[in-house]
Amino acid sequence: xxxxxxxxxFFLAFVLTTPLVSGTPKQNTEIFKQxxxxxxxxxxxxxxxxxxxxxxxxxxxxxxxxxxxxxxxxIQLSPTFDLEWEQSKKTNEEPITQIWQLSGSCLxxxxxxxxxxxxxxxxxxxxxxxxxxxxxxxxxxxxxxSVSGSNKANKIxxxxxxxxxxxxxxxxxxxxxxxxxxxxxxxxxxxxxxxxNCPGFVQVTKGSAMGVVLKPYFTYGDNGPVAVDLSILxxxxxxxxxxxxxxxxxxxxxxSLFTHLQKGASIVTWGGxxxxxxxxxxxxxxxxxxxxxxxxxxxxxxxxxxxxIVDEHNKPKRPSLVDHMTRRECYDVKHIDSPTTTFLYFxxxxxxxxxx
Numbered sequence: 001x002x003x004x005x006x007x008x009x010f011f012l013a014f015v016l017t018t019p020l021v022s023g024t025p026k027q028n029t030e031i032f033k034q035x036x037x038x039x040x041x042x043x044x045x046x047x048x049x050x051x052x053x054x055x056x057x058x059x060x061x062x063x064x065x066x067x068x069x070x071x072x073x074x075i076q077l078s079p080t081f082d083l084e085w086e087q088s089k090k091t092n093e094e095p096i097t098q099i100w101q102l103s104g105s106c107l108x109x110x111x112x113x114x115x116x117x118x119x120x121x122x123x124x125x126x127x128x129x130x131x132x133x134x135x136x137x138x139x140x141x142x143x144x145x146s147v148s149g150s151n152k153a154n155k156i157x158x159x160x161x162x163x164x165x166x167x168x169x170x171x172x173x174x175x176x177x178x179x180x181x182x183x184x185x186x187x188x189x190x191x192x193x194x195x196x197n198c199p200g201f202v203q204v205t206k207g208s209a210m211g212v213v214l215k216p217y218f219t220y221g222d223n224g225p226v227a228v229d230l231s232i233l234x235x236x237x238x239x240x241x242x243x244x245x246x247x248x249x250x251x252x253x254x255x256s257l258f259t260h261l262q263k264g265a266s267i268v269t270w271g272g273x274x275x276x277x278x279x280x281x282x283x284x285x286x287x288x289x290x291x292x293x294x295x296x297x298x299x300x301x302x303x304x305x306x307x308x309i310v311d312e313h314n315k316p317k318r319p320s321l322v323d324h325m326t327r328r329e330c331y332d333v334k335h336i337d338s339p340t341t342t343f344l345y346f347x348x349x350x351x352x353x354x355x356x
């Protein structure tokens with residue numbers, strides 16, 4: 001069953017439209033409050049070929065400004081910096097299309113990641129393959145870059161993730177979609193994209209849409225690459241955390257949302273994560289990345305390259321990565337440093353004869 005989602009631009013939020021409201025008077029009152037917050041006046045509506053509906057709204061009408069910490073927030077239209085990244089040479093590059101653009105414009109699971117920690121990091125970047133892994137209907141699979149801030153006990157409190165995922169439980173389909181998620185309370189709550197009941201992300205671009213379908217994507221053995229160039233960067237003047245796709249500034253998460261990402265991150269991560277519910281007391285068949293292990297290499301395993309952090313001098317720097325796997329027999333990761341770039345291969349099929 002295809003679920004129609006309504007999305008807003010400047011900001012975009014996936015919300016299932018519900019024609020009937022039922023429940024107790026108290027529940028109905030809360031639902032109508034949420035609907036009132038959702039029903040912002042829009043100037044244009046676009047229906048994508050994949051069924052998503054996009055409403056163009058004024059920048060100042062997006063839900064971010066319903067957050068109590070952002071009541072008097074001054075919108076930042078662009079970062080105060082512009083980093084020049086070194087980039088390895090790529091051939092046969094195919095641009096990723098957000099499907100809606102063809103119709104108009106306007107930690108509970110398993111991971112295979114590489115990370116750096118022990119310093120202060122003010123940004124991260126990676127050039128990430130796009131795949132469409134097989135996912136159980138109640139689970140998710142994602143490839144990501146994340147910046148996180150931990151407390152004195154080394155417990156992560158604040159975290160921002162940016163990448164792509166297949167998340168049928170949230171999106172109602174098995175398509176590959178770009179996503180943002182963030183937490184500021186140690187994963188007690190996780191906010192995705194731009195949710196009406198979880199405001200915070202401020203979108204400033206009209207050209208990109210957070211949470212929409214990405215196509216084309218890799219198939220096994222493609223010559224590719226089919227990839228997205230993603231970065232998370234902290235503005236050293238305002239403290240806001242910016243999300244960029246290529247050279248486009250999509251938007252930012254304000255500094256005021258966080259307590260442990262105020263002045264840089266303490267952990268930066270690249271790689272894959274899945275959600276595993278262990279149905280029937282066995283490991284899930286949900287795939288990570290391409291669904292193949294790292295040793296299969298280029299065009300077969302999932303890949304992130306052109307990996308950088310931003311140091312305390314606001315300069316891009318290649319990090320010294322540490323590989324980490326929670327279930328090596330199910331999903332794995334391996335990074336290879338070359339003179340010009342770092343290749344991070346990861347992924348796996350989930351349940352197999354060694355992974356039960």
